[in-house]
Amino acid sequence: MKTRATTAELVAAMRALHQRDRVRLVEDPFALGLCGWHLRLLVRARPVCWFLINHALRDLRPTMLGVLIRARYAEQALEAAVRDGITQYVIIGAGLDSFALRRPDLMEHLRVFEIDLPEMQALKRKRLRRMGVERPPGLHFVAADLGEVPVMEALATSSFDPGRRAFLSLLGVTYYLPTDVIAATARSIAEGVAGLAVRP
Ligand SMILES: C[S@@+](CC[C@H](N)C(=O)[O-])C[C@H]1O[C@@H](n2cnc3c(N)ncnc32)[C@H](O)[C@@H]1O
Structure with missing residues (x-):
């Protein structure tokens, strides 16, 4: 569990760091608060962060960008789905994502179901x-x-309505699942949801 919690925290820290960029793919005023104290300290220590991102952890930069792009892509696709009348959004492996807090504009139209491990949700x-x-x-x-x-x-076990169309996202989770679980997840969704607004 420790590793999984850490990856969700790292993603939150990446979104927090991104708030300093002039052009932002994701606006997330909650990301920093969702991090543990050690990552909050690190993100706040600007010169240390600068050194890590530009030197010591330079190889992580494409990963950081990928994390931001996937979130932006999913939310743009979701906006289109909401315009199309979708009212349910399932975030599989939500981790410390703050979608429900930072997108009140979309929350007006949606019920959001965050699926994750009990420890992560605690x-x-x-x-x-x-x-x-x-x-x-x-x-x-x-x-x-x-x-x-x-x-x-x-x-x-929730108030999710399988009889209504839904939008699902699965971002940054498959790395942690064995292939049979990924296949079972896809099968369960395909068989169980009335109408999907899912993009690869
Ligand atoms: C890297 S985080 C991704 C968080 C979020 N989707 C994002 O993009 O910011 C991966 C998430 O998958 C969750 N996860 C990993 N294995 C899982 C499993 N077997 N069942 C449910 N959730 C799982 C972890 O707890 C973690 O929150």
């Missing part, structure tokens, strides 16, 4: 409490280990 709830941020009413946490429970079974 950590996220703790961080939100620390930040003094209320969970938006349209946001639902669905705790599940996808290695043990198929996506649709997990969603069946």
